[in-house]
Amino acid sequence: MRRRSFLRAAVIGGGVAAFTGGLWTGAAVGGPVRRIAESPYGPLLPADDNGLELPEGFTSRVVAHSSDKVKGTSYTWHDAPDGGACFVDGDGWIYVSNSEVEPGGGVGAIKFDSGGNVTDAYRILEDTRRNCSGGATPWNTWLSCEEVSYGYVFETDPWGVKEAVRRDAMGSFNHEAAACDPVRKVIYLTEDEPDGCFYRFRPNKWGDLGAGGLLEVLVAGDGTSGKASWVEVPEPTPSEGDTPTREQVSEAKHFDGGEGCYYASDRCWFTTTGDSRVWQFNVADDTFGLAYDGDGELGAVDNLTGSSFGDLYVAEDGDNLEICIITPDDVVAPMLRMTGQDSSSLTGPAFNPAGDRMYFSSQYGPSGEFSDGYTYEISGPFRH
Template sequence: MSHKTLLRTGPLWEGAESPYGPIQPPGADGLALPGGFTGRVVARSGRKVAGLTWHAAPDGGACFPDGPGWIYVSNSELPLLGGAAALRFRADGSVGDAYRILSGTDLNCAGGATPWHSWLSCELGHRGRVFECDPYGVRAARPRLAMGRFKHEAAACDPDREVVYLTEGEPDGCFYRFRPSDWGDLTEGTLEVLCVSGAWRPVPSPAALLKASRHQVEDARHFDGGDACHYAGGVCYFTTKGDGVLWAYDAEASTLDRVYDGVRAITAAPSGDLYVARETTEIHVISPDRSVTPFCVLDGHAGAELTGLAFSPDGGRLYFSAKRGRSDGDTFEVAGPFRP
């Protein structure tokens, strides 16, 4: 793996080279991007967007097709008042609507999109649940309790093996997969945990009150705080927040590799490139050959965590949020000539 260092003496963007050329000084919103790319804030915590007050602590997110337009969904990592909301974009990129799709839940951190266009919003609180939500705002959200009761972080669907991978936000959290009885229906199924041997073993009581899921299987493999999760090209990528490691689980070969350090959030572009949010306010690109280059720097947001990375269905726009604690946050859009 080759690395190109982003940080130089002087401004963060000075001397940084992206796959699209040099990164330019930041614009009015603090986004330093390669030439040809533009950025904007599409929502701010506590302010109105299309009649909706945008939530605090924006976290995990995903995009969904919507006729000629698209929808971006974002979680809120607030205690007791978390939930999720959606922005509906018109074909020209303007925001046509904004609405809640989940309310009254606890610490909705990350999550994941399903192939059948629903949003899995994951609670990070004690005995957290996974809620399946409708990004289009038509159907009520439903808890999927068979997926376990623990500190859920993220979810990633593997349509090839018809399973959903799950991360756990504990210092000794596990890496799980949920095998539904019927693909497309998450009401019932089997929760399995990855073991040290590389095998997957069923969790006997996913919703047990007295013994946590991560302690129910003797040889379960433990990780330092599971975080983001994304499936692409036969590989489930996930991060661990305690040590900042990006892992790659090859689902076909049943192997686990350490890819990169200092990563918090992740998504994949149609090109096969991975876009990862660093522990600093930077987004890097990891190409299919695993070379790493910078793409974006968010200036003037020291201490913010970048969350909710997601591409629009056509691959032409990247969304993410800069979360500052549990009271504030900006949600951004970057548009430009992303590699097809």
């Protein structure tokens, strides 16, 4: 593999921000660890029939293509598939996927049985704007985020039974991703702006976002590690022409293009594509630091997810179109690489409930057009 930069748990707030619960643990270091190591899955093999370079033992299949009906269903798969997540559905599961187009946007879903066969596909949100990423809630809804100025979060039903609802209290800004913390009962939010902020939303009633809540912004110094605090955003739903949320609190910390967001075991990880960094926020004591400093090696970091084993999977929005794994023992390596689609980006990585299948999309496909997006399933011996 190429040499990459990984930062072990950083020294922040006078202590060591060690990862817990099967995620990272390790001694603090003063700077990036340069490491040449092989992926736990081994090297990537030559591209398969779908143009994917995968490790030995892994296979791929196309489950949907924009502008075409999902096989065996009447639903035409949406353009520019983006962020996604999986939900348990009896013995099977549902994969939801955003559509990052404007106008149109929205969210589509594919239902699978216990054997991974597609049984249905349908729309769960429509007529919104550039639905980029989002996050799953513990009460089995999908938060779909509009990546536009003064955009909103929509709470959707993966089964398509309940009507989607706009959750204004979660703020009006250039939303990207969301991650739920069931311990502290808050939702973390990223903002895709060159000077974007990191937010948290504290619902008045956990499990009922319709009951309103408080939007707060992270406040900290200019460095890459330290102690943070939270300040209420004075006007969470500004209209066009009003002061944006990211400019309302003068001491708010700014990040270069907030993207994916993932929570597990008292840590919230989020990516910033402008500087190819993965940040770790210790939600237990409000300290933050870098989990990975790309230094140009893992480029254009975007959506990310994690496995029960403790690995992170980070998708690239461009660069050389890889989904990379960051392991508990500091290995950063490509888990897969897309070939023949240089004008695309990889989006929406998510595992099925058993952890043996991963879904993701090539947003623009070989042609680089919104209407040429492909959604894939990777099967194999994932660590879980």
